Amino acid sequence: MPFYTVMTPPPVGGDRREEIEQARLVPEHFAWGAFLLTGLWLLGKRLWLATLLFVLVWGALIWLNSRFGLHASALSLIYWSIALFLGVEGNNLVVRKLTRQGWRLADVVEARNLPEAERRYFERALASEATLPRVEATPATTPARPSGPLPIIGLFPEAQGR
Numbered sequence: 001m002p003f004y005t006v007m008t009p010p011p012v013g014g015d016r017r018e019e020i021e022q023a024r025l026v027p028e029h030f031a032w033g034a035f036l037l038t039g040l041w042l043l044g045k046r047l048w049l050a051t052l053l054f055v056l057v058w059g060a061l062i063w064l065n066s067r068f069g070l071h072a073s074a075l076s077l078i079y080w081s082i083a084l085f086l087g088v089e090g091n092n093l094v095v096r097k098l099t100r101q102g103w104r105l106a107d108v109v110e111a112r113n114l115p116e117a118e119r120r121y122f123e124r125a126l127a128s129e130a131t132l133p134r135v136e137a138t139p140a141t142t143p144a145r146p147s148g149p150l151p152i153i154g155l156f157p158e159a160q161g162r
Contacts, residue, residue: 001110001111001112002027002028002029002110002111002112003027003028003029003108003109003110004025004026004027004028004108004109004110004111004114004117004121005025005026005027005028005091005095005105005108006023006024006025006105006106006107006108006109006121007023007024007025007026007095007098007099007103007104007105007106008020008022008023008103008104008106009022009023009102009103010101010102010103010104016129017126017129020106020122020125020126020129023106023121023125024098024103025109025114025117025118025121026091026094026095026098027091027114028091028108029091030087030088031086031087031088031090031091032087033090034083034086034087034090035083035084035086035087035090036083038054038079038082038083038086039051039054039055041086041090042054042086045090045093045094045097046097047093047094047097050093054082057082061075061078106121106125107121107124107125109121109124
């Protein structure tokens with residue numbers, strides 16, 4: 001079964017239920033739209049930098065073709081390799097864009113299709129939200145750090161050290 005990455009928007013007013021309702025589920029599978037309609041898919045997903053890079057690469061290829069006369073099969077191979085890359089990594093580009101915009105990874109859901117994934121996520125998220133006690137936000141105090149070097153062997157701290 002396919003997996004879906006659940007991204008929640010940045011917290012605005014502290015309403016957890018609204019964040020859960022605005023979550024976006026991004027499928028973790030091959031993006032056929034990105035493979036077949038590369039530039040249009042990039043524009044449709046609002047991946048502006050990737051679209052600009054795609055246009056610049058094609059501009060450079062057209063310039064190289066006019067300058068040196070590349071073979072048609074070479075241009076076709078380059079296009080389909082870019083399309084294959086976007087098909088495999090396209091949904092990850094969407095997740096990275098959302099992460100740069102402040103969205104957080106909330107969950108990873110396994111389901112047969114998108115409606116089932118949404119149902120599983122909402123059931124799980126709303127159940128965990130209902131069981132969490134409401135705690136008022138208090139300023140966090142930093143724990144006191146020990147004043148000397150910690151005895152560490154390798155990567156794990158030991159009680160007595162050597």
